[in-house]
Amino acid sequence: xxxxxxxxxxxxxxxxxxxxxxxxxxxxxxxxxxxxxxxxxxxxxxxxxxxxxxxxxxxxxxxxxxxxxxxxxxxxxxxxxxxxxxxxxxxxxxxxxxxxxxxxxxxxxxxxxxxxxxxxxxxxxxxxxxxxxxxxxxxxxxxxxxxxxxxxxxxxxxxxxxxxxxxxxxxxxxxxxxxxxxxxxxxxxxxxxxxxxxxxxxxxxxxxxxxxxxxxxxxxxxxxxxxxxxxxxxxxxxxxxxxxxxxxxxxxxxxxxxxxxxxxxxxxxxxxxxxxxxxxxxxxxxxxxxxxxxxxxxxxxxxxxxxxxxxxxxxxxxxxxxxxxxxxxxxxxxxxxxxxxxxxxxxxxxxxxxxxxxxxxxxxxxxxxxxxxxxxxxxxxxxxxxxxxxxxxxxxxxxx
Amino acid sequence: xxxxxxxxxxxxxxxxxxxxxxxxxxxxxxxxxxxxxxxxxxxxxxxxxxxxxxxxxxxxxxxxxxxxxxxxxxxxxxxxxxxxxxxxxxxxxxxxxxxxxxxxxxxxxxxxxxxxxxxxxxxxxxxxxxxxxxxxxxxxxxxxxxxxxxxxxxxxxxxxxxxxxxxxxxxxxxxxxxxxxxxxxxxxxxxxxxxxxxxxxxxxxxxxxxxxxxxxxxxxxxxxxxxxxxxxxxxxxxxxxxxxxxxxxxxxxxxxxxxxxxxxxxxxxxxxxxxxxxxxxxxxxxxxxxxxxxxxxxxxxxxxxxxxxxxxxxxxxxxxxxxxxxxxxxxxxxxxxxxxxxxxxxxxxxxxxxxxxxxxxxxxxxxxxxxxxxxxxxxxxxxxxxxxxxxxxxxxxxxxxxxxxxxxxxxxxxxxxxxxxxxxxxxxxxxxxxxxxxxxxxxxxxxxxxxxxxxxxxxxxxxxxxxx
Numbered sequence: 001x002x003x004x005x006x007x008x009x010x011x012x013x014x015x016x017x018x019x020x021x022x023x024x025x026x027x028x029x030x031x032x033x034x035x036x037x038x039x040x041x042x043x044x045x046x047x048x049x050x051x052x053x054x055x056x057x058x059x060x061x062x063x064x065x066x067x068x069x070x071x072x073x074x075x076x077x078x079x080x081x082x083x084x085x086x087x088x089x090x091x092x093x094x095x096x097x098x099x100x101x102x103x104x105x106x107x108x109x110x111x112x113x114x115x116x117x118x119x120x121x122x123x124x125x126x127x128x129x130x131x132x133x134x135x136x137x138x139x140x141x142x143x144x145x146x147x148x149x150x151x152x153x154x155x156x157x158x159x160x161x162x163x164x165x166x167x168x169x170x171x172x173x174x175x176x177x178x179x180x181x182x183x184x185x186x187x188x189x190x191x192x193x194x195x196x197x198x199x200x201x202x203x204x205x206x207x208x209x210x211x212x213x214x215x216x217x218x219x220x221x222x223x224x225x226x227x228x229x230x231x232x233x234x235x236x237x238x239x240x241x242x243x244x245x246x247x248x249x250x251x252x253x254x255x256x257x258x259x260x261x262x263x264x265x266x267x268x269x270x271x272x273x274x275x276x277x278x279x280x281x282x283x284x285x286x287x288x289x290x291x292x293x294x295x296x297x298x299x300x301x302x303x304x305x306x307x308x309x310x311x312x313x314x315x316x317x318x319x320x321x322x323x324x325x326x327x328x329x330x331x332x333x334x335x336x337x338x339x340x341x342x343x344x345x346x347x348x349x350x351x352x353x354x355x356x357x358x359x360x361x362x363x364x365x366x367x368x369x370x371x372x373x374x375x376x377x378x379x380x381x382x383x384x385x386x387x388x389x390x391x392x393x394x395x396x397x398x399x400x
Numbered sequence: 401x402x403x404x405x406x407x408x409x410x411x412x413x414x415x416x417x418x419x420x421x422x423x424x425x426x427x428x429x430x431x432x433x434x435x436x437x438x439x440x441x442x443x444x445x446x447x448x449x450x451x452x453x454x455x456x457x458x459x460x461x462x463x464x465x466x467x468x469x470x471x472x473x474x475x476x477x478x479x480x481x482x483x484x485x486x487x488x489x490x491x492x493x494x495x496x497x498x499x500x501x502x503x504x505x506x507x508x509x510x511x512x513x514x515x516x517x518x519x520x521x522x523x524x525x526x527x528x529x530x531x532x533x534x535x536x537x538x539x540x541x542x543x544x545x546x547x548x549x550x551x552x553x554x555x556x557x558x559x560x561x562x563x564x565x566x567x568x569x570x571x572x573x574x575x576x577x578x579x580x581x582x583x584x585x586x587x588x589x590x591x592x593x594x595x596x597x598x599x600x601x602x603x604x605x606x607x608x609x610x611x612x613x614x615x616x617x618x619x620x621x622x623x624x625x626x627x628x629x630x631x632x633x634x635x636x637x638x639x640x641x642x643x644x645x646x647x648x649x650x651x652x653x654x655x656x657x658x659x660x661x662x663x664x665x666x667x668x669x670x671x672x673x674x675x676x677x678x679x680x681x682x683x684x685x686x687x688x689x690x691x692x693x694x695x696x697x698x699x700x701x702x703x704x705x706x707x708x709x710x711x712x713x714x715x716x717x718x719x720x721x722x723x724x725x726x727x728x729x730x731x732x733x734x735x736x737x738x739x740x741x742x743x744x745x746x747x748x749x750x751x752x753x754x755x756x757x758x759x760x761x762x763x764x765x766x767x768x769x770x771x772x773x774x775x776x777x778x779x780x781x782x783x784x785x786x787x788x789x790x791x792x793x794x795x796x797x798x799x800x801x802x803x804x805x806x807x808x809x810x811x812x813x814x815x816x817x818x819x820x821x822x823x824x825x826x827x828x829x830x831x832x833x834x835x836x837x838x839x840x841x842x843x844x845x846x847x848x849x850x851x852x853x854x855x856x857x858x859x860x861x862x863x864x865x866x867x868x
Binding site for chain 2: 004006007008009010011012013014015017018019021022026029056059060063073074075077078081082203206207210211216219223224352353354356359360361363367374
């Protein structure tokens, strides 16, 4: 019978060993979860301890090579199958998205590998961009009837009050560009980025667009991500890289925010930037802007979804503030900003998890007070689709 | 707090030291377990802890009346109604109000039921079943009435509150009420189970879900039939790895605290028929349904036809236990109909006629029938299930492969042949551990976990059954 002390020893040594091996990942996880530096993170300054983390990185350095080799082998077999059995022309275009994945392992070779969170870091010109933009007023929303053409769709009975992006942009005090309606051609592709909110919505838009119009989409959404911790996952860089690889992407849909209302660190600053401070806001706006600029460079339209009401009072207040940043930055480039609270039966004033229809109250949020029920996802998916004018399949054939 | 998080690992190590420092005082250990259990429940949401405490007090009081009163049947009925009522309010409230609203609308009335937000507390499906097993055991006089603290701990015991296994009062309460010093049980087996859990949940289940299952289920029309069939196999494996991995983890934690939890899995995909599958899959639930639903309904004692009806009711309830949705009901129904067909086959062709003649074929048919049912379990609505099925049927000829599914299927078939080897894997690993000096074990664990974590996707995975 092994003594209890031995079990303690085995647990303790194993835990310490893993903590040392994965100290970089744990530091990023800690930052994401608790919004401060990990206690005892001064460890990394000790040469011996940091060398253990480096050893881990070196040992895993060739991991990507093996993964790529397996992926190539798979692709070859898939292409042979498609060519021989289906007699389809298996061009690279058909499977271009199969190769575009953003995982902690493949994303940024210049950053330490993280296992508890994906990793990237961007140099932030905080000191260069501290002029505060004039804050736009809070949004109020009149009516637009959401038309839903989908059959067997529970969301079709829901009449939503919302404003078109074109109409809303005229309310902002910032210099704004005219919002141009989005027309999607069947050869165009759509990129979805965001956090777990988007993870619920993007697949429904993707499904609908493919089934009705055969339009392909790329959904890179990843839970627990946002713009505050590029060390964990760097959305601006991911968008830039993806659009550089994928010129056929003509719409970028963004939905994130609830992971962001916290203090965050930036390179060159010893202290974390205080949430809502001028520097914090300037940095955050800069990150929003990088996504928008990448889209513009690729001649892609942007649809940016505002964060809906949240049950927790503090989070709710914070996302209302974040929405003002998204809205004003998107308006500056003539992008499409969609407020989502009213779509989901609530407002900037208070949280509600039901939408009232003529047939009763329909639950649109799940128990955590953040994410959406299936109906909530469908409402938002329909709203995104309604923001675009999509050409028919006949036109697609004409184009091809 | 996830049992796979760093925070839990560190806190558990501290708790472990504190817990065993009170080895001579099992009563004090129970208090520590109770505090830890309520702390973990409160870490999800403090109101969940209050609801659990309130529920425990009510059921304990009712069980006291049941035990002392001359009107045992009355108090038993009240106790069961209280338990089921609590579950109905927190888990099925929306389902009932929606149904009521439909009835109101169909009557042509324009009354809207006011909206109320009710959040389902963590573990409620599991501790409700724990409490019913206690009430039934008290009524049947199988056990003595427990003291308050032991009962509170029986309902809240943290290794099994989040997602089971479902404990029986008759087996578990004696472990709580132990008078002699507790012993740390089978530490090598516990270590092996923890390694299994990390491999299964942290790495394999997450990787399978991210790579194949989630993309395909999100948009089945986009994938070829072979990809869809392979993704369905992948989901069957993902669900098994996630849930059995969770069970391995909590079983190990319980062993390290001196408790034995019931077995939940026994190589379920090696089942030779559906009956056999339910003897191997989520055993603590299926045996609970058998003992507390199927047998009280009459079981197989009232003729062939009534037996099939009882079986269908039991399987439909098993489906609804997972959640109030049409899909879970259909999933239960598909299993119920499968069991009825099996019984009809047994009646006319002899019991296990296929398995006795063509064992591999019987296993293959069972696995595919279970996979077919998983479509309804995984999809978020009935129309999505139909979309998946329709895509399997229609996407053979014109949609190119996204994945190397044909090759993967070949690998799966190979894996299926090797799968029986897993029967002795745990025992063999434990034997190997015994050959290594205990001081070197951490080195082996660190190397193993380093490999596993490096292959695993980023982020802490969820336990699927924690949502039920």
